[in-house]
Amino acid sequence: MSCQSKDIKMANDATRVDTAGVDKAGFDPQRRSFLGAAAAAAGITLAPGVMLYGITKSSPAKARAPGAAASSDVRWGMLIDLGSCDSGCDDCVTACATENGLGGHGRPATDAQWIRKVELKDQHTGNSKSLPVMCMHCEEPPCVDVCPTGASFKRADGIVLVDKHICIGCRYCMIACPYKARSFVHEVLEDQKPHAPRGKGTVESCTLCVHRIDSDQQPACVEACTDTGGGAMLFGDLNNPESEISKRVATYASQQIRDDLGLNPGIRYRNL
Amino acid sequence: MSLRRTTFALLAVALVYVASLAVAINASEDEHMASAGRVPVPAIPAGRGDSCVEDTDFMRRNHMNLLKHQRNETMREGIRSEQYSLQECISCHAVSGPDAAPVTVASPDHFCRSCHDYAAVKVDCFQCHASRPEPGDMSAGHRLGSAQPVSPAAHGIE
Numbered sequence: 001m002s003c004q005s006k007d008i009k010m011a012n013d014a015t016r017v018d019t020a021g022v023d024k025a026g027f028d029p030q031r032r033s034f035l036g037a038a039a040a041a042a043g044i045t046l047a048p049g050v051m052l053y054g055i056t057k058s059s060p061a062k063a064r065a066p067g068a069a070a071s072s073d074v075r076w077g078m079l080i081d082l083g084s085c086d087s088g089c090d091d092c093v094t095a096c097a098t099e100n101g102l103g104g105h106g107r108p109a110t111d112a113q114w115i116r117k118v119e120l121k122d123q124h125t126g127n128s129k130s131l132p133v134m135c136m137h138c139e140e141p142p143c144v145d146v147c148p149t150g151a152s153f154k155r156a157d158g159i160v161l162v163d164k165h166i167c168i169g170c171r172y173c174m175i176a177c178p179y180k181a182r183s184f185v186h187e188v189l190e191d192q193k194p195h196a197p198r199g200k201g202t203v204e205s206c207t208l209c210v211h212r213i214d215s216d217q218q219p220a221c222v223e224a225c226t227d228t229g230g231g232a233m234l235f236g237d238l239n240n241p242e243s244e245i246s247k248r249v250a251t252y253a254s255q256q257i258r259d260d261l262g263l264n265p266g267i268r269y270r271n272l
Numbered sequence: 273m274s275l276r277r278t279t280f281a282l283l284a285v286a287l288v289y290v291a292s293l294a295v296a297i298n299a300s301e302d303e304h305m306a307s308a309g310r311v312p313v314p315a316i317p318a319g320r321g322d323s324c325v326e327d328t329d330f331m332r333r334n335h336m337n338l339l340k341h342q343r344n345e346t347m348r349e350g351i352r353s354e355q356y357s358l359q360e361c362i363s364c365h366a367v368s369g370p371d372a373a374p375v376t377v378a379s380p381d382h383f384c385r386s387c388h389d390y391a392a393v394k395v396d397c398f399q400c401h402a403s404r405p406e407p408g409d410m411s412a413g414h415r416l417g418s419a420q421p422v423s424p425a426a427h428g429i430e
Binding site (some may be wrong): 064066067068069070153155156157161163164165188189190191192194195197198199200201202210211213214215253 | 351
């Protein structure tokens with residue numbers, strides 16, 4: 001009898017799990033404040049199941065405070081207008097190599113390549129396009145799915161990176177990436193750039209110049225394209241409706257490469 | 273009478289034996305000290321500025337933990353504070369080589385190597401990370417650390 005009453009008491013406790021669970025675990029003000037912020041950012045309910053988002057989101061355009069972590073309020077992306085991208089121009093590729101210290105060994109098959117120019121030609125009409133292809137910084141990155149160590153990861157602001165401290169160089173991510181965006185470092189490197197650590201036995205790819213983004217600058221390829229190239233690349237926050245990139249993707253038709261895969265890449269193309 | 277003499281003689285022999293043993297032990301200790309001296313105590317180059325980000329004693333025992341903590345924050349969350357940044361360590365503790373340019377970890381004079389060689393602890397940071405500041409990056413108060421060795425006693429190494 002006493003055993004039964006205990007069971008009933010436990011069942012009663014279970015129904016009050018919302019409050020009891022929190023109290024048992026101890027009050028965590030950080031979690032509380034996070035939940036509060038999440039509720040504020042969630043917007044308002046117009047009808048059951050219909051939410052209006054983005055009402056109270058803070059402007060992500062302003063720089064992060066020093067010491068603040070990357071936030072998921074921001075989704076970094078790029079819009080590349082192929083109408084302004086000349087097939088003979090590789091300023092973005094050169095700028096990337098300079099910025100990140102990518103030196104080759106004269107072996108194109110295995111040399112590191114974070115961004116490359118790809119020529120697309122319509123077999124029927126002969127019309128050709130030249131497009132810069134790099135890590136697409138997918139919302140659902142397959143490289144992250146397959147990584148056995150957790151080295152391949154997506155930062156809160158949508159940048160997909162390799163944590164080389166725990167990369168074992170298995171190269172599953174290279175196989176999983178539908179864009180062939182990743183490279184493996186085959187040889188011992190010396191005198192790397194301090195802001196772009198790279199080493200033998202690890203996989204690497206475009207970081208969207210994360211060190212520059214963290215100091216409120218644009219990626220090197222975008223800067224080079226604007227300064228000396230065709231001005232085809234536009235970098236910005238896809239989550240901020242006030243940003244130039246958001247306005248342009250809202251106004252003009254743009255495409256993601258292999259959008260059939262449903263990965264929602266952060267890199268978009270116009271006039272493809 | 274002859275018995276007493278014999279006893280004295282035996283005692284004298286025993287004393288001489290003990291004394292010679294003591295000398296032998298001293299000699300072997302000296303030899304031991306000499307073998308320790310084969311690995312020279314490192315002459316640790318001073319960094320620039322007045323002090324490190326923490327006490328020397330604390331840094332000697334905990335620098336690896338600070339670096340690892342910072343590494344995860346920077347890599348995963350993009351927090352790039354300078355307090356415990358490896359780049360700042362490298363910048364402050366750069367050692368000039370014969371050509372006045374900062375040496376890489378390939379040189380035994382490199383700040384990290386000077387101690388790690390002595391302690392026989394392998395450091396693999398520099399398989400990926402730059403072991404010296406960028407040549408053009410030394411402006412804006414980033415002057416080279418003095419390459420003059422500080423006496424080991426100042427660092428508490430006897």
